[in-house]
Amino acid sequence: MILTDIASHIAGTLYGDGSLEINAINDLHSSSQGQLSFVLEKQYIQLAQCSEASAFITFKYIDNLNNQIVIDSPKKALSDVIMLFKESITSAYVSKHTATISQDAIISDSAFISEHCSIGDRTVISANVSIGYNCQIGSDVFIHPNVTLYDHTIIRDKVTIHAGSVIGSDGFGYYKDSDQWFKVPHIGYVQIDDNVEIGANTCIDRGCIGLTHIMSGCKIDNLVHIAHNTIMEPHVAIAAQVGFTGSTFIGKHVMIGGQAGVDAAKIGTHAIITAKAGVTKNVDDYQMVSGFPAWDHKKELKKEALLRKKIS
Numbered sequence: 001m002i003l004t005d006i007a008s009h010i011a012g013t014l015y016g017d018g019s020l021e022i023n024a025i026n027d028l029h030s031s032s033q034g035q036l037s038f039v040l041e042k043q044y045i046q047l048a049q050c051s052e053a054s055a056f057i058t059f060k061y062i063d064n065l066n067n068q069i070v071i072d073s074p075k076k077a078l079s080d081v082i083m084l085f086k087e088s089i090t091s092a093y094v095s096k097h098t099a100t101i102s103q104d105a106i107i108s109d110s111a112f113i114s115e116h117c118s119i120g121d122r123t124v125i126s127a128n129v130s131i132g133y134n135c136q137i138g139s140d141v142f143i144h145p146n147v148t149l150y151d152h153t154i155i156r157d158k159v160t161i162h163a164g165s166v167i168g169s170d171g172f173g174y175y176k177d178s179d180q181w182f183k184v185p186h187i188g189y190v191q192i193d194d195n196v197e198i199g200a201n202t203c204i205d206r207g208c209i210g211l212t213h214i215m216s217g218c219k220i221d222n223l224v225h226i227a228h229n230t231i232m233e234p235h236v237a238i239a240a241q242v243g244f245t246g247s248t249f250i251g252k253h254v255m256i257g258g259q260a261g262v263d264a265a266k267i268g269t270h271a272i273i274t275a276k277a278g279v280t281k282n283v284d285d286y287q288m289v290s291g292f293p294a295w296d297h298k299k300e301l302k303k304e305a306l307l308r309k310k311i312s
Helices: 003-010 042-050 074-091 297-311
Strands: 013-015 035-039 055-058 068-070 166-169 174-177 180-183 189-192 203-205 211-214 288-290
Touching: 003 013, 003 068, 003 074, 035 042, 035 074, 055 074, 074 174, 074 180, 166 189, 189 203, 203 211, 288 297
Parallel strands: 035 055, 055 068, 166 203, 189 211
Antiparallel strands: 013 068, 174 180
């Protein structure tokens, strides 16, 4: 599909090479040549200028950015363009049973496995597990009862997923037009790397475009919500009832206490977020934060001490 056709479809203003061939859409982090990405807000401009995407849909004209389609309603355009590419992906599916299952795998009779899946050696799929289209599951994986893997989910080796968890469901993506909410389609996926353990009733949403990525060695407790396009680097530990909004970045070896919330922030390496903290801005490497809104933990302790002294 050429860029002129995409601009015409969403009624946007094209700046650049209209004959450019676009073969896929992707997020700004993961885009490569031939792909289209999106700049929905001012905070993503710098990332876009470093992206390898060949073209962009933007909320305004941006200097030093090639091949832009500018439109007043970029979130609606995101939805419309996703549907364009989603239709082409769907039409390419071949409906026949082609699942590849290792002879060493143990599969419950009540498990459901869809087309084009692969399941590795010594993997255990328990009762009432549902595995969607084109999922890839590695070796020595243990999936407990009533887990659901949506389409295109990738699970690497030695992963444990406890009962009732849902991997790859749509994120909470909507845009508002004329006082009504409209859904933004999600065509991304979830990738979970080696040696990850996921607690019971945890939900990990797939990317809107691109992926939600849980890297090796992460340990995630029960009842955790990880939203679309979150990137979690290796060896992160997360206690129960933590929630992340979309596009959060969590650095290596981060520890997060129970019931904390993180709002699309970048969390630095070895940072500590204490229980019930509300993170609304980036956290530096090795920083410890607490409170709401979260800030330096020692300052939070001093504030609490002063308040208690004042009212006692």
